[in-house]
Amino acid sequence: MAAAAVRGIGGGLGRSLRELRIHLCQRSAGSRGVRDFIEQHYVTLKKANPDFPILIRECSGVQPKLWARYEFGKEKSVPLNNLTMDEVAKALENIVKSKV
Numbered sequence: 001m002a003a004a005a006v007r008g009i010g011g012g013l014g015r016s017l018r019e020l021r022i023h024l025c026q027r028s029a030g031s032r033g034v035r036d037f038i039e040q041h042y043v044t045l046k047k048a049n050p051d052f053p054i055l056i057r058e059c060s061g062v063q064p065k066l067w068a069r070y071e072f073g074k075e076k077s078v079p080l081n082n083l084t085m086d087e088v089a090k091a092l093e094n095i096v097k098s099k100v
Contacts, residue, residue: 016070018070022034023062024038024059024080033083037089040085041085064083068098078094
């Protein structure tokens, strides 16, 4: 399912979206799904959107969260704590398609 969500996003980043940031912990169980998503799908997503900034921020003990910055500096965040890789992909798909 995660692969399908990433393919669905494809090169569609960057219309009104300006930046994606993913915050996660390198070791916590709550960040496992985010780590799995990054390991398996980051390269595909980045290849489809080579000029779009996708930032990965690792910090010990931080709660995993997806941040999206839109036009005019508007930001939206989605908590990713204890989500599976597929749920992380769905959260990404939802935030990409949402309007602020």
